[in-house]
Amino acid sequence: MMKTCLVVDDSKVIRKVARHILETLDFAVSEAGDGQEALDACRADAPDVVLLDWNMPVMSGIEFLRALGQEEFTQRPKIIFCTTENGIAHIRAAIDAGADEYVMKPFDRETLQSKFELVGVA
């Protein structure tokens, strides 16, 4: 079965780039433009992994993570934070809020692939 990845980013361009890389890594990709949309998508059909941006309208990445923590899943999606916020405080906050991994933008295919391997979905 193909692994599924939800790309959450308010930038259409970033979503497109991520989708392209993920498809070459054999993921079935879906997209969400903000945290709320992402939460709805996870409730409806939880993906294997979520690639999550930090700054988004409606619901930020961190708020999404906290909300997701309240939900019941048979298999909680793995969360990879993927943002331009590269300060150590941001990274710590993301990990504390429940992210499994963290990718700093810009990234390449190998980096992303290595992160998926680390969370066990590659």
Add this chain to the structure above:
Amino acid sequence: MEISDGAVRILAGLLTARTGQQLSVGRRWRVETALRPLLVRYAMPTLDLLVGKIVSGEVPQLADEAIEALLNHETFFFRDLAAFRQLETQGLGRLHAARAESKRLRVWSAGCSTGQEAYTLAMIFADRPERWAGWTIDILGTDLSPTAVARARAGRYSQFEIQRGLPIGHMLRCFDQQSDEWQASQALRDTVRFRVHNLLAVPPAGLFDVVLCRNVLLYFSADVRGLVFGRIASAMPADGLLMLGAGETVIGHTDRFVSDYECRGCYRKRVEDPRPALAPIADES
């Protein structure tokens, strides 16, 4: 930018003599891209002229710089994650039992490039303080390239390098952020030594319980590879462990090592046949 066959042959000869690496004609495009910065630095109009200058010996360091430019330093943390997990559980588990008395382990990352492999090993040990408490773990990283070794020693990585393969938890625990760069913590750097060493030469002194020689031997000719395997074997105890790169094998390249079936991707020294040699058969005639 074109380079002539003759000039490629000269460079290939130089590279093989100094490093053991072979330069196939198919990698010619790499030669051109790799040497372009040197053309700019020395204001040379063509690659052929640059090679001429190397041969003339007018600029003594030019040959070294050309070699450096032709080397591939590609590496990243936890390269082949599955293999490192195997090493951690199976390989090091076994050595932990075998060295319970001396509590000493020596590890050699041969062809360590900019140090990610050696620091990966250091982190693997640091991850299990309860297992290694009271042990002396000596990790040595060596590379032919002085530039790579200097970078490894500094332990400083760009944002791009730091996140290739490295789990975020390790990055937070073992590295310090310094504006755009990340530096291995003093504690981590204290556990690893680096020095310049050519694999064609006699190995560093002493025996190494674990040797990693990964993604280095693949560009060597069969003869040189055989020689290097022999040298590595001579630097390992009978129960030592050799780890190669993901696509590499000893099979068909040396009879000094055999696959280690308990630790996938690793090799052990071939145990000398314990049977006594047969007496020569008397000639019946």
